[in-house]
Amino acid sequence: xxxxxxxxxxxILISFFTATAKxxxxxxxxxEINPFYKYNYEDCDFCGCGSTGGGMxxxxxxxxxxxxxxxxxxxxxxxxxxxxxxxxxxxxFNTLQIWGKIPVTEKLSLTAIAPYHFHNRxxxxxxxxxxxGLGDISILAFYTLITPVPDGLYENQITKYKHSxxxxxxxxxxxxxxxxSNNEGSVNPSFQVGTGSFDYIVAANYSVGYENWGLGLMTxxxxxxxxxxxxxxxxxxxxxxxxxxxxxxxxxxxxIPFVGLAGEVYSENENYGLPVADTEGNVLFGRLGAEFSLKxxxxxxxxxxxxxxxxxxxxxxxxxxxxxxxxxxx
Numbered sequence: 001x002x003x004x005x006x007x008x009x010x011x012i013l014i015s016f017f018t019a020t021a022k023x024x025x026x027x028x029x030x031x032e033i034n035p036f037y038k039y040n041y042e043d044c045d046f047c048g049c050g051s052t053g054g055g056m057x058x059x060x061x062x063x064x065x066x067x068x069x070x071x072x073x074x075x076x077x078x079x080x081x082x083x084x085x086x087x088x089x090x091x092x093f094n095t096l097q098i099w100g101k102i103p104v105t106e107k108l109s110l111t112a113i114a115p116y117h118f119h120n121r122x123x124x125x126x127x128x129x130x131x132x133g134l135g136d137i138s139i140l141a142f143y144t145l146i147t148p149v150p151d152g153l154y155e156n157q158i159t160k161y162k163h164s165x166x167x168x169x170x171x172x173x174x175x176x177x178x179x180x181s182n183n184e185g186s187v188n189p190s191f192q193v194g195t196g197s198f199d200y201i202v203a204a205n206y207s208v209g210y211e212n213w214g215l216g217l218m219t220x221x222x223x224x225x226x227x228x229x230x231x232x233x234x235x236x237x238x239x240x241x242x243x244x245x246x247x248x249x250x251x252x253x254x255x256i257p258f259v260g261l262a263g264e265v266y267s268e269n270e271n272y273g274l275p276v277a278d279t280e281g282n283v284l285f286g287r288l289g290a291e292f293s294l295k296x297x298x299x300x301x302x303x304x305x306x307x308x309x310x311x312x313x314x315x316x317x318x319x320x321x322x323x324x325x326x327x328x329x330x
Contacts, residue, residue: 065109072093076091090121103330108141117133136195139173162209178227243260244257262287277313282310
């Protein structure tokens with residue numbers, strides 16, 4: 001019954017996206033003439049058990065309304081034991097997401113992400129472990145407090161400087177299964193497809209643009225709760241900055257290269273109400289990528305490399321993250 005309920009929820013999300021797309025099949029005139037870009041980051045739990053997107057985000061750099069698919073690959077190493085000289089375990093986290101950003105009103109939008117995880121890790125003795133399944137579905141609403149409004153119908157009538165501010169909040173549902181057995185003998189408690197808990201998210205994005213340049217700042221905080229198996233993943237704070245430039249070409253409508261930084265801070269986990277040693281940490285990534293749009297189609301790629309990190313008291317190391325997405329613009 002639980003699996004049926006979660007599958008039905010995914011179907012409802014897809015149906016909502018499809019129905020809403022019919023009502024928002026074209027962009028407004030001022031957005032076509034003066035595209036102004038906000039900057040979201042991929043925001044996901046450390047290593048991927050509760051991946052919502054990302055340090056990879058709730059939207060695209062181009063900030064379109066869309067429905068689509070996103071793939072996120074994360075490569076980590078963790079110690080196969082509690083000692084500093086314990087051998088390293090190679091861990092690969094793969095996530096395929098159905099995601100979308102849907103306008104509800106002129107200033108209110110709804111974002112939803114339904115992930116499917118397939119993770120594996122390889123041990124020093126040649127053995128391996130694989131897990132897969134539906135992850136935790138996230139649903140957020142964003143409200144725009146400051147909206148960039150064009151001054152006229154023609155390009156020379158539009159102010160070159162624009163800025164925008166939006167705030168939001170939502171919930172991450174325990175649709176992904178949490179198994180205690182996946183944590184046995186491992187220093188990485190995030191080798192899961194779900195946290196098993198209801199988690200709550202607050203977020204804010206500020207962006208400023210001048211001509212075809214854009215700078216975006218973002219932050220979000222996830223309040224995590226204890227799951228039914230008495231395990232409590234620590235809260236997560238995410239922040240970032242992004243610089244991008246829009247290029248228009250004859251063959252491709254828009255090319256948007258971007259560079260930036262994205263950081264994540266993780267609080268200590270708890271097990272049966274007691275702190276779990278070596279489960280807190282932080283990591284700062286450098287980010288490089290580009291997005292491309294052609295009529296109603298949009299695609300993007302981005303690479304994240306660690307600049308500095310201190311995860312699980314040095315017993316876990318992030319190597320890199322790779323994100324790919326393909327969207328239909330509403």
